[in-house]
Amino acid sequence: MKRLLLLIGALLLTPLAPAANLDRVVAVVNKDVIVESELEREVQRILSDLQRRGTAVPPRHEFERQVLDHLILRRLQVQLADQAGINISDDELNFTLQNIAQRNDMTLSQMRETIVVEGGNFREFRNDIRDEMRITQLRQKEVIDRIAVSEAEVERFLAEGGAAAAGRYRLAHILIPLPLDPSPEQQRRVAARARDVHQQLTAGADFASTAVAVSKGQQALEGGDLGWRNADELPAPFLAAVRDLAPGQISEVIPSANGFHILKVLESDAAGGRHVVEQTHVEHILVKVEPGREDEARARAQSLRRRILAGESLRDLARTHSDDPTSAIKGGDLGWVSSQSLVPAFAKAMQGLPEGELSEPVRSNFGYHLIRVLGRRSHDDTAAYRRAHAMETLRMRKAEEMTQTWLQRLRDEAYVELRL
Structure with a gap:
């Protein structure tokens, strides 16, 4: 949902680039193509979003490659949604658009006029939102619905004090991914790349700009911002890495099964008690x-x-x-x-x-x-809340890891030819 809302905000406030004379194929994705006009439109949208955030933009060639990777993953998911017969009715889409308009203090007609006045195309906006809704349903079907959390896992989580969260953290995240089933040489090469990125950050490189340029995390193009998370919602290695950090500080490199992570504490606050x-x-x-x-x-x-x-x-x-x-x-x-x-x-x-x-x-x-x-x-719902929260926290932990693995497998199994 966060990704959908960020896309909505950027699309609503960002003029869309003209498509004239920008029809060169920049990537082949299975039997489909991505053309230069699509890439330029997405580049301009994300650039405007980064500028509003005050995030420094990485070099153009690195940024374009990141955006193209983002478009390729999006296209692969839309193709899979097509194969799965996942559709969004006009009524469902219109209801979502009305909610978007309300959140921006507009009527649907005012939102349409705003998009057109700022150089956008309302039909493309509708299509983008429909695709995001289809992708959300696809991920629900392919990943979320397959996650199982046992009562034993919940009991172990509660016994370890997981539900008594020691505060909240707003984190930024960089992922340097490992390929599926990496060889020892691939592991060494990716680990060295992660250490190099970490050295750049500790030497003063902007974290958000670096995330945009190099991270393969799902929030990379938002500067890696994961938003607020309760401490017990974080994977144990993440919490251990940031527990003693002050806002503004950067963690050490954190190894995991799907790659190497680097975290920055953007904000933090104290723990709560009764619920x-x-x-x-x-x-x-x-x-x-x-x-x-x-x-x-x-x-x-x-x-x-x-x-x-x-x-x-x-x-x-x-x-x-x-x-x-x-x-x-x-x-x-x-x-x-x-x-x-x-x-x-x-x-x-x-x-x-x-x-x-x-x-x-x-x-x-x-x-x-x-x-x-x-x-x-x-x-006083403390006991029931902690149990339900434990269940949801464990589901979220599994969802993030499984989604990342699923996306990587989707990309690895697809035919992708880059022509940028």
């Missing part, structure tokens, strides 16, 4: 939106709302009409939930709803919801 959450007891009815039938779903939700206001039981209607099978069998009852566990549109509507009042139909990516709040409370 008290605001919870809401809520019930709902969900009306799913089938492709091309948005108006029909909205009308059905409105009809159910009128029936409830006229005296029919929400619980009875949920059992027979809700498209959420898990809650439907319980009469629409979701139990006590926190806003963080819900999709943003549902959470926002729930938070603003007085107890006992029935909402208007609320659109989320699942469909239209009718929501009623039954009660609110403050709840």
Whole structure:
């Protein structure tokens, strides 16, 4: 998601380069090609994003090669999504675009006008967002859904004190990758390359610019910025490397199975203690939106709302009409939930709803919801939070490593010819 939001922000605020006379093929990717106009457009987009961040830009040839690698990986994932039949309906895409516009304090029409006025192409913008959504679904299918975390792993994590996180860190990251099944000579060569990069950084080279130029991490073109992570969300070697570092300091080279890592602490803060959450007891009815039938779903939700206001039981209607099978069998009852566990549109509507009042139909990516709040409370959720957090932390650790390996295998197994 972070990658999607960064792409969205840059696309929304960056003029797109003209395509005229820039049609030379710069890479062959299986049976597809990437042309110079595509590369130049992406170069300009990322350049503008780096300039807004105040990140120094590496030499042009290094930067172009990094951007081309990024485009190749993106194209390979789109090709795989094609093969897997992963599609995004116009309704799903339009809903996402409306959310993007809202986050930028615009209507969808205003966002379209802004992109056009700044020299962009709204059709290309839509296509880029659709591809990012397809790639997200592909990674979910190919990587995330295959991750298993056992109860024994959770118990071991908790026993080692993993859930009592000692603070948070905002880190920047550089990965110098190893090939799959590297030979001893390849390991020595890559390790030497990592040490050389580390020496450049300790001698004063800009970390973000170096990440853009040399890192193969998933956030390389954002200067390697990983964002904020709880200490217990970091792989153990990462935490050991940064635990005693102050903001601005750089770790030693950290070896791993997929390469050599270098970290910089951008910011850090102290640990938290008890986890008290605001919870809401809520019930709902969900009306799913089938492709091309948005108006029909909205009308059905409105009809159910009128029936409830006229005296029919929400619980009875949920059992027979809700498209959420898990809650439907319980009469629409979701139990006590926190806003963080819900999709943003549902959470926002729930938070603003007085107890006992029935909402208007609320659109989320699942469909239209009718929501009623039954009660609110403050709840000490420390034990359950730590267990759930341990499970999610272990999943995230595995996801990062498995995604990196999956992308590397995808690239290694593809036919790629560079003509830059």
